[in-house]
Amino acid sequence: MTKGTDAEVAEADRIAGRRDELVSRVTAHAGTIARELALLQGGDYGRAAFRTDAGTWTLKYEAGDVEYLRFEASGRETYVVSTKRPPEPDALATAMADYDAFVEAFNRHVASLDGVLDGVSTDFPEVASTDAVVAERDRVVERVRAVGDAMAGELSRYDGTDYGTFSTTVAGTRWELKRDGNRASYLRVGGEGGTYLLSQYEPPSAPDLRTYVDDVPAFVEAFNEHVGALDADLSRISLRGERE
Structure with missing residues (x-):
């Protein structure tokens, strides 16, 4: 049996690499959602929360880019995307299991607004002159x-x-x-x-x-x-x- 300083140390490169790959792909995909939100909310800066059966996703964007994407469930917060540091692999795995539900929640939000302005009158009163x-x-x-x-x-x-x-x-x-x-x-x-x-x-x-x-x-x-x-x-x- 190998003991002490002769013990073999497990390498984390493969796990970290897979995590970084997932975070990169989520960042790009969530960036599309961020840009759609910016269009809906009418500004380059904003934040929106979406509830799923498993928890709550909060997307904050700035100048069209994702500032952070946070998943909250059972009292635990996981920053899937963050400008500070990447998430823990196990927390990321848990969040990603619900990511499709987050996208569906966003799509339902957009669908709920479809036609909301139909029939809104633009026949405004004449503006009085000063x-x-x-x-x-x-x-x-x-x-x-x-x-x-x-x-x-x-x-x-x-x-x-x-x-x-x-x-x-x-x-x-x-x-x-x-x-x-x-x-x-x-x-x-x-x-x-x-x-x-x-x-x-x-x-x-x-x-x-x-x-x-x-x-x-x-x-x-x-x-x-x-x-x-x-x-x-x-x-x-x-x-x-x-x-x-």
Whole structure:
């Protein structure tokens, strides 16, 4: 009897080779199912589960390829196809005994959807035009823009700088005008994360404009009071040597 280090070690090459061959063939076959699922589900990424009498098969696909194919039965999970490592041979054998049932379950799923869209009407209602709303919004925003640019120009003349802000509170809400030269960079209501009545990027929504446009006159009045206070401060300055 051979003992110890002289004992013969069984070679696993044939078993591993057969396993890898099976996994390769299943990967190619399940890849066809993955592509059909992608067509059905309308995307390159997804997952679907199919029940058989023996257990549950879950196929997850990504970009048209199988990410994994898992068989669950009697509390045991076997990844028949996986991006990590191949399955154990005995677990693979158990799963493969049910693989045909998995394919049949998938085929029944496809068959159950055949004709499901037959008779669906495509006679949709006419879509209402937003032309009038957009035109009116743009007209109002243009008026707000004219006022904002006028304020920016006056502030630029007074401060002698290209950039700056003017902020005040109207009806309990913070309003802020930021200028870039003689043009209003933005007019924001509500502080950080608020509503932009004027912006370099996009116009406000019609509902937002409707909410705040009636307060624009009060914002302008607050600005005028600010300018008036500046004028009053300057009028009180007296220079020595000035003739009265």
